[in-house]
Amino acid sequence: MITRRLIPAIGATAAVAALVLTGCSGLTASAGAAGGAGGGPDLPKGDEISTTADPELTALLPEAIAEKGRLDIAVDIPFPPMAMYDETNREIGFDPELARLIGQKLDIDVSINKQAFDSVIPSLQAGKNDLIMSGMNDTPERQETLNFVDYTYGGFAILVAAGNPGGIVTQSDLCGTTVSVQKATVQGDLLRAMDCGSDPVRVTELPSDLDAQTALRAGKSDAYVADAVVAEYAAATTGDGSVFDVVRDPENPAGFSPVYSGIGILKADAELTEAIRATLQALIDEGTYQQVLERNNIGAYAVESAEVNQGAAS
Numbered sequence: 001m002i003t004r005r006l007i008p009a010i011g012a013t014a015a016v017a018a019l020v021l022t023g024c025s026g027l028t029a030s031a032g033a034a035g036g037a038g039g040g041p042d043l044p045k046g047d048e049i050s051t052t053a054d055p056e057l058t059a060l061l062p063e064a065i066a067e068k069g070r071l072d073i074a075v076d077i078p079f080p081p082m083a084m085y086d087e088t089n090r091e092i093g094f095d096p097e098l099a100r101l102i103g104q105k106l107d108i109d110v111s112i113n114k115q116a117f118d119s120v121i122p123s124l125q126a127g128k129n130d131l132i133m134s135g136m137n138d139t140p141e142r143q144e145t146l147n148f149v150d151y152t153y154g155g156f157a158i159l160v161a162a163g164n165p166g167g168i169v170t171q172s173d174l175c176g177t178t179v180s181v182q183k184a185t186v187q188g189d190l191l192r193a194m195d196c197g198s199d200p201v202r203v204t205e206l207p208s209d210l211d212a213q214t215a216l217r218a219g220k221s222d223a224y225v226a227d228a229v230v231a232e233y234a235a236a237t238t239g240d241g242s243v244f245d246v247v248r249d250p251e252n253p254a255g256f257s258p259v260y261s262g263i264g265i266l267k268a269d270a271e272l273t274e275a276i277r278a279t280l281q282a283l284i285d286e287g288t289y290q291q292v293l294e295r296n297n298i299g300a301y302a303v304e305s306a307e308v309n310q311g312a313a314s
Contacts, residue, residue: 041109053107060275070109074129076117082135118184132264138311150262155255157231158247180212180221228255281306
């Protein structure tokens with residue numbers, strides 16, 4: 001694995017940033033409705049990255065999925081730059097755009113279904129969705145239930161209020177502070193496991209990532225912790241970059257505790273896991289996977305090949 005350096009996720013339009021910060025959490029449309037408003041499949045459009053179908057990959061799909069005629073995909077929205085809405089209420093960002101690319105390569109429709117992050121795994125278990133594409137970290141604990149086709153590798157970052165009034169410069173400085181995180185994320189577990197002696201991190205778990213950011217902005221937490229790609233995006237776009245600072249530790253240039261993240265599939269669905277792994281590999285080989293990363297300003301977090309369940313080794 002090559003060394004990956006942390007780069008700011010910048011370049012989002014003001015329109016998208018405004019949508020993220022105002023009311024997006026109340027939207028419930030899925031891409032099956034938004035993307036296929038004309039009754040057709042939800043495919044890349046406009047300047048989104050596109051590909052061509054591969055019949056050999058299509059043949060790898062489980063019979064039940066092929067008969068259904070679509071992949072139902074659980075995505076937590078908004079979670080920029082991984083997933084957000086544009087001004088037309090279309091799902092954009094790395095996860096929705098990669099999902100459409102996978103569907104196009106497999107010659108099958110996709111339905112991008114908004115799902116709260118803490119319920120994405122139950123939605124698979126209930127048969128509501130087939131895949132999770134929501135920037136989910138690949139961990140040994142989650143591997144007890146899921147297979148992961150890993151698609152990014154990077155750490156988490158710490159945001160503080162502009163000017164860093166608390167003087168937080170390393171991860172250890174979080175001891176004794178209140179830190180906001182999104183509910184059911186790995187960051188909460190990592191913070192609670194820190195060796196802080198008698199002065200542990202006070203972890204505040206909130207329903208959405210935007211709620212966790214808002215807690216910091218309102219002074220209800222001393223710091224906010226999230227995947228580096230998400231934290232960098234928030235720092236660059238909130239208030240035109242004037243609201244948050246990123247804590248940059250020279251000893252952790254790729255972010256703190258780097259991990260793999262990927263597409264989650266129920267462990268019993270080995271056939272679907274292989275179909276998605278082979279499809280991602282095809283997208284890597286042809287360069288469209290990297291184009292989707294670059295389009296969403298997260299090119300530094302690429303994986304070199306499509307592998308399954310690397311989390312235990314990270």
